[in-house]
Amino acid sequence: MNFLPMAIPEDIAKRLIRLHGNPFVWFTGQLLKYFLRPQPWLIEFIEKKSQAIDFQTPIVG
Numbered sequence: 001m002n003f004l005p006m007a008i009p010e011d012i013a014k015r016l017i018r019l020h021g022n023p024f025v026w027f028t029g030q031l032l033k034y035f036l037r038p039q040p041w042l043i044e045f046i047e048k049k050s051q052a053i054d055f056q057t058p059i060v061g
Contacts, residue, residue, distance in 0.1 A: 006024040008016055016023035038046075 008023050008027045012027075013023070016026060020026045
């Protein structure tokens with residue numbers, strides 16, 4: 001199998017290498033954080049459901 005090499009954008013590479021021990025992991029995490037961010041419709045849905053359930057104490061588990 002062929003795999004792509006671990007790479008980061010050239011324009012931020014020097015700063016990332018200086019600031020983070022594993023810049024590829026940091027950059028990949030930032031991309032995933034962006035791709036998986038909640039969409040406005042999901043935030044609204046969660047807020048409505050939490051108001052309907054009327055949580056009184058912290059929920060654990």
